[in-house]
Amino acid sequence: MPVAQRPALDTEARDDAEPLRAGIQSVEVGFELLDALSQADGALMLRDLAAAAGMSAAKAHRYLVSFQRMGLVVQDPVSTRYDLGPAALRIGLASLARLDAVKFARERIDGLLAETGHTLAIAVWGNQGPTMVHWIEAPQTVPVTLRLGDVMPLLTSATGRCFAAFMGNEGRDAQRIAPMVREELSRLKKLPLHGELPLVDVPQSLPEVQALLEDTRRRGLARVVHSLLPGVGGFCAPVFDAQGRLALGLVVLGSVATLDTDWEGAPATALLRCARQLSADLGHRPLPASP
Template sequence: MNLPNRNSTRAGIQSVEVGFALLAALGEAPGPLMLKDLARAAGMSGAKAHRYLVSFQRLRLVVQDLASTRYDLGPAALKLGLASLERLDAVKLARERAAALVEAMGHTVALAVWGNRGPTIVHWEESPGAVTVNLRLGDVMPLLSSATGRCFAAYAPQEAIAPMVAEELESARKQRRADVPRTQAQVRELLRDVRERRAARVVDTLLPGIVGFCVPVFDADAHMALGVVALGPSGAFDSSWGGAVERPLQAAARQLSADLGFRG
């Protein structure tokens, strides 16, 4: 038996919900809007929109430029937005959605943040059929041989990670590894590719037989707040770009970024 959604059946004030469409349209617009354009974006008549805008101006949620007559979000809207952003916890928000992402992809999901020693795993959500992976909460990921590390390295200030990169390059040269960069030029090319794809991938690089994707989540200041990681066995894991794993992973990261205030 399917129970109705409590939020959908709970009584509310319809006029508030209708009026909010105007605020949402202003929030999504690249700049101030004329009344006719704002009304069209909110799906209502100009006269109806104007009545709501009069009230919103009194509340300072909306302001109107007298010279151009265009409407824009006001100081009260900004204050509410900033208060909301200050209370957002990126990891908490991502953890709440990790189980659904595991179900959608059928693979283990991890969350990572930049810690004192580098990209650090802070949450682990295993899929029911997960293979054993020798990673634990608190593990710090290498920058060049892990998808997580590559993703963070692509968006970190390069001077901040330079010593770590140099150390890993030296280790790769000594081990004569062909699956990771061995020169600074190769590192720059790799990180450029990560930024272009907005994703990092490794296949049998960090762990034998394991494929990993990592996508970045950005905050309102366009800083990488965390990495969302998908891991799975190479035989049952779609490692293709835009495939069955990367596509939902990217969609989840985009939604998280938007919810954190990122407008890039």
């Protein structure tokens, strides 16, 4: 009887089972052109695009011919400049539709916790204002009496100041936030400013509120020290989506005895860096700074 032969392992299945190692270098090289186009302010000439991708014009042209066939790149017949094509747009829109900002933020919270060593939270805009939707307390820190679902005040919390500053500066959001700010301000005017543990840095007029929010926008970060609760400080950094809208706020807070509340301190720096990276991952491109 003939010896039964073992079926040959399917080549495609074998390739899929192998660890991702070598990859396809030409794909990685070609991607540099697409990445350069995505980073540019507009369409580019061949020489400029090749230089941005770190390759010769002749090499770049070969890739661009294939990319044009696939619709990833288009070339203007008059100016001869290259730009991203309809296939790149479809891929980008599909990716954006699947992004979950809160999920992205939660995936980074553990690393940020290890870096800051203080309680962290994620806040989004809810029906009644900025709302805590995720909370993780650092070990060996003084607990802060806040809960998931808490709606934060706009003027005395770092979270509220962040949302008021970056949502309330223009458009429909400003029309919604402005009356909330006025109502909260009227309540703050009735609070005693002196006592055993007085709250500080609490605005008392609309000009003070505007100055506070302008400073928040200028710094790209909101801060409170003794404003929400006596002895408590915190920061909130904005995370923007691809349309430039405020997607969520990243919050770090703790006792002022242990939390460095300096604008340039380690917690503020780490929080801001994480928020900016999250914004970039969500497709946000900040406007260039004014000269």
